[in-house]
Amino acid sequence: MTAAGMTAAGMTxxxxxxxGMTAAGxxxxGMTAAGxxEPGMAAAGTAAAGTAxxxxxxxxxxxxxxxxxxxxxxxxxLRTRVGFPERAERLLEVSAVLLLAALAxxxxxxxxxxxxxxxxxxxxxxxxxxxxxxxPFLVVVLAAAGTAALLRVAGFP
Amino acid sequence: MGxxxxxxxxxxxxAVGVIGVSYGALAVxxxxxxxxxxxxGALVLAASSEFLFVGIIAAGGSPIAALLAGLLVxxxxxxxxxxxxxxxxxxxxxxxxxxxxxxxxxVFALAQDEPERKRAAYWLCGLGILVCWPxxxxxxxxxxxxxxxxxxxxxxxxxxxxxLALTLPALRSRPLRRTALTGSALALAVTPFLPAGxxxxxxxxxxxxxxxxxxxxxxx
Numbered sequence: 221m222t223a224a225g226m227t228a229a230g231m232t233x234x235x236x237x238x239x240g241m242t243a244a245g246x247x248x249x250g251m252t253a254a255g256x257x258e259p260g261m262a263a264a265g266t267a268a269a270g271t272a273x274x275x276x277x278x279x280x281x282x283x284x285x286x287x288x289x290x291x292x293x294x295x296x297x298l299r300t301r302v303g304f305p306e307r308a309e310r311l312l313e314v315s316a317v318l319l320l321a322a323l324a325x326x327x328x329x330x331x332x333x334x335x336x337x338x339x340x341x342x343x344x345x346x347x348x349x350x351x352x353x354x355x356p357f358l359v360v361v362l363a364a365a366g367t368a369a370l371l372r373v374a375g376f377p
Numbered sequence: 378m379g380x381x382x383x384x385x386x387x388x389x390x391x392a393v394g395v396i397g398v399s400y401g402a403l404a405v406x407x408x409x410x411x412x413x414x415x416x417x418g419a420l421v422l423a424a425s426s427e428f429l430f431v432g433i434i435a436a437g438g439s440p441i442a443a444l445l446a447g448l449l450v451x452x453x454x455x456x457x458x459x460x461x462x463x464x465x466x467x468x469x470x471x472x473x474x475x476x477x478x479x480x481x482x483x484v485f486a487l488a489q490d491e492p493e494r495k496r497a498a499y500w501l502c503g504l505g506i507l508v509c510w511p512x513x514x515x516x517x518x519x520x521x522x523x524x525x526x527x528x529x530x531x532x533x534x535x536x537x538x539x540x541l542a543l544t545l546p547a548l549r550s551r552p553l554r555r556t557a558l559t560g561s562a563l564a565l566a567v568t569p570f571l572p573a574g575x576x577x578x579x580x581x582x583x584x585x586x587x588x589x590x591x592x593x594x595x596x597x
Contacts, residue, residue, distance in 0.1 A: 276440040280441065284444050284447040285421045287451070288423055288451045292457070293458070294454075315581055316457055317548070317557060318580050320543070322561045322579075323537075324537045325562075325565055326561075326568055327536055336533075343534035351541065352545060360542045365532060365534050365535050
């Protein structure tokens with residue numbers, strides 16, 4: 221859908237340029253217009269978010285749902301075909317733990333491509349220590365959020 | 378299914394609902410209509426990918442980029458599925474069982490000893506999340522105009538704390554802990570350079586550190 225939308229936009233630009241095609245110099249502004257498509261796309265994205273029944277966003281969301289289901293299906297489907305030895309099973313359990321630990325670490329410490337600031341990781345650390353000492357789950361989660369919130373009140377980002 | 382398991386699962390579902398509130402609020406304040414995070418929550422049912430999707434669109438990224446990033450984050454479901462195929466069920470039940478696969482359900486299933494307990498924990502947690510996640514998102518969407526700064530409440534610290542608390546039992550095994558720490562360090566080291574989602578997969582490079590069998594019965 222997005223591809224179709226982009227093509228349509230490209231067609232408009234091309235159509236606009238076509239009458240001026242007689243002068244070779246007009247190709248330059250035409251190129252610039254093509255270059256401008258980037259921010260234009262960003263604007264379209266924001267507009268899509270604004271209405272969000274905007275077809276590209278809805279289509280991408282559906283594709284994410286379908287793709288995620290296929291990823292979930294892939295594991296069991298692979299295993300019934302192949303028949304896994306116990307060692308490989310164990311390896312896969314380890315890799316799941318590895319992924320979850322990395323997810324927790326990156327979600328705790330980073331925001332986008334940068335450090336998230338001290339409040340969130342310290343909150344998660346407090347939650348982690350409580351969990352290690354076998355505190356109830358809700359205590360762990362609320363302590364993590366509460367610590368981060370208090371640190372932010374104190375002025376830490 | 379006795380002991381503290383049902384209570385633990387209820388608390389996890391509650392926590393997921395609370396995270397859902399922050400997710401719904403984020404989506405609505407980013408300009409999505411209220412039903413979008415609710416529908417996406419029910420259909421995708423994978424929190425971090427949905428946060429990422431909404432975040433990328435809100436930042437002006439293309440839907441294609443949001444889709445690819447979401448799929449990348451959800452690639453971890455492939456090894457998840459290899460780890461818990463017995464609990465999923467068959468036929469239409471299996472379709473729903475497959476849809477319920479996520480971080481929390483897999484960890485709960487792996488933490489049980491017997492197959493019957495594994496299955497019960499997986500389904501109870503999965504169905505609870507299927508209800509709580511979209512419901513939390515709906516509540517968050519309604520509150521979206523009220524709670525503007527979810528960071529002020531520390532809500533962003535909840536998601537990593539949930540995942541960490543759920544993974545800790547497995548991390549009590551020394552070889553597994555060493556492997557997980559190395560993998561996490563690798564993921565953090567490449568985070569500034571790689572697209573979102575990839576660093577988590579890079580952590581798998583630490584896999585050879587944990588010789589299979591060395592951590593006998595470690596995932597508990």
